[in-house]
Amino acid sequence: MRTLHVIGSRRPGGAEGFFVRLVQALSAEGQDALTIVPPHSAVAQALAPEVPRTEIRMRGHWDLLARTQIRRVIAESRPEVVMTYLGRATRLVRLPAGRTPVHVARLGGYYNPRQYRHAHAWVGNTRGICEYLIRNGFDAARVCHIPNFVEPPAPVAAGEVAAARDELQVPRAARVILALGRLHMVKGFDVLLRSFAALPDRDRYVLIILGEGAERESLEAIARALGVARSVRMPGWRSALSHYFALADVLVCPSRAEPFGNVLLDAWNHGVPLIAARTAGALELIEEGKDGWLVELEDPADLQRALTEVLGTTAAVRSAYVAAGRAKLGERYSRRSVVAAYDALFARLTAGR
Numbered sequence: 001m002r003t004l005h006v007i008g009s010r011r012p013g014g015a016e017g018f019f020v021r022l023v024q025a026l027s028a029e030g031q032d033a034l035t036i037v038p039p040h041s042a043v044a045q046a047l048a049p050e051v052p053r054t055e056i057r058m059r060g061h062w063d064l065l066a067r068t069q070i071r072r073v074i075a076e077s078r079p080e081v082v083m084t085y086l087g088r089a090t091r092l093v094r095l096p097a098g099r100t101p102v103h104v105a106r107l108g109g110y111y112n113p114r115q116y117r118h119a120h121a122w123v124g125n126t127r128g129i130c131e132y133l134i135r136n137g138f139d140a141a142r143v144c145h146i147p148n149f150v151e152p153p154a155p156v157a158a159g160e161v162a163a164a165r166d167e168l169q170v171p172r173a174a175r176v177i178l179a180l181g182r183l184h185m186v187k188g189f190d191v192l193l194r195s196f197a198a199l200p201d202r203d204r205y206v207l208i209i210l211g212e213g214a215e216r217e218s219l220e221a222i223a224r225a226l227g228v229a230r231s232v233r234m235p236g237w238r239s240a241l242s243h244y245f246a247l248a249d250v251l252v253c254p255s256r257a258e259p260f261g262n263v264l265l266d267a268w269n270h271g272v273p274l275i276a277a278r279t280a281g282a283l284e285l286i287e288e289g290k291d292g293w294l295v296e297l298e299d300p301a302d303l304q305r306a307l308t309e310v311l312g313t314t315a316a317v318r319s320a321y322v323a324a325g326r327a328k329l330g331e332r333y334s335r336r337s338v339v340a341a342y343d344a345l346f347a348r349l350t351a352g353r
Contacts, residue, residue: 001346002032004079004101006070008058008088012042012237013182014262015108018125018148019085020046025149025339027051034077036070036089046239061091061115074101080350083123087115094118102349108148109259110280113138121349123342125260128280144345149338150265150329156242164243168233174206175311178248178272180241180263181255183213183234188254188277188298190215190222195254195303197226205311208233210244245270250310255279256298264292265333268325273318275306291324 003026007019020043026033027050037043039055047053054073058066070092074082083104084090095103097120105119107129113136116122121142124130130145170176177196181187189209196207209219209232216234223229238244245251251267251274258279264286267274275293276282286292293310295302310318331337 001081001343001350002034002077002079003081003083003346004034004036004074004077005083005085006036006089006093007043007085008038008066008092009043009086010038010041012046012239014148014260015086016041016043017046017262018108019043021149021151021335022338022342023051024048025335026342029339029343031343034073034079036073058088058092061088063092067092067094081346084119087111090119091115095120100350102346104345104349107133121345123345126281126284128284129259144341146338146341146345147333148260148262148265149333149335150262150269151335153242153245153270154240156246160243161246164247168206168208168235168247170206170208170233170247173204175204175249176247177205177207177250177252177307177311178210178244179208179252179254180210180244180266181253183209183211183215183219185215186256187211188256189219191256191277191298191300191303192252192254193219193222193226193228193232194300195307196232197228198300198304199307202228202231206231206233208235208244208247210235210238210241212236241266242270245272248272250275250307252303252307253277253279253282254295254303255282258282261285265329267292268322268329271322271326273310273321274325275303275310277303285328287324287328291321291328293321 005023023033035053056066056069079101082101084093085106090105103119104121105116106123108125110132123144123146125148127145130143133143134140223232251272253263253276258281261281277297278294288294293306295306
């Protein structure tokens with residue numbers, strides 16, 4: 001089957017990372033997966049060279065030139081399915097109903113339904129998103145729940161871990177708290193900084209926040225005001241994460257809102273215990289008391305309590321949580337199961353056309 005995958009964002013992020021993983025996985029399984037991506041974007045740089053791509057600047061949903069260029073690519077490549085990711089690409093693609101190709105819009109958040117209603121079918125990566133679409137009048141028969149997946153982590157040599165430790169100037173005896181994501185208020189890193197500052201014996205710990213964004217200066221100012229700047233590392237985006245997870249004693253996702261939460265899968269994938277705020281995504285993924293710790297939204301005291309508990313508990317308890325998370329990852333969020341679900345969806349939508 002030939003599918004065309006379209007994304008319009010330039011910066012790295014969860015949806016962009018999943019776009020790359022899914023397209024490459026579909027290609028590896030023998031599907032003829034084509035892509036349209038912005039030039040010089042994070043996605044364009046991350047895609048494997050063998051993945052066919054057309055680079056089109058998509059300045060916004062009003063970009064008539066981009067819409068014309070996308071229409072031309074669809075006409076020339078003749079895919080059976082066009083799958084769009086995020087609002088910009090979805091609004092640029094307009095295809096007639098009842099004919100090939102089928103337009104599938106993938107949603108990883110509780111976005112404005114008006115931006116997606118014109119598609120022919122919809123994929124939500126959580127059950128909550130699917131229920132949201134159905135409540136807003138979308139045809140339940142054409143709404144499908146397919147979660148994200150993560151690839152097995154790359155093996156990391158001891159020397160590479162040591163190099164990452166030296167890069168970030170993490171003392172050998174320090175314990176590491178890891179967080180990652182866009183430096184944006186929604187990610188709650190300000191809450192994490194306040195929790196970190198309240199830790200007993202906080203000089204024993206280093207907080208690493210991997211990511212970039214508009215809130216960098218604000219977060220750095222908060223760290224200075226709290227007196228923890230010397231123990232906080234904010235090195236920016238990193239494409240390879242295994243080195244940093246290998247340093248980590250715990251992964252924290254303090255988001256104010258998180259529809260899914262790829263970082264939770266990353267923690268299970270790398271065998272690191274995790275703490276997450278009670279966002280919609282975390283509540284759907286994590287079974288509290290079994291495979292992760294949950295804390296109240298925007299509650300530094302509750303997060304500090306959980307950090308103290310996780311960092312103070314035994315290795316056996318942490319290992320049990322990690323093992324349960326990895327088991328769930330293999331059962332529900334594996335590459336094999338997710339790719340099979342997309343294959344089945346595409347086959348169903350194109351049957352008889």
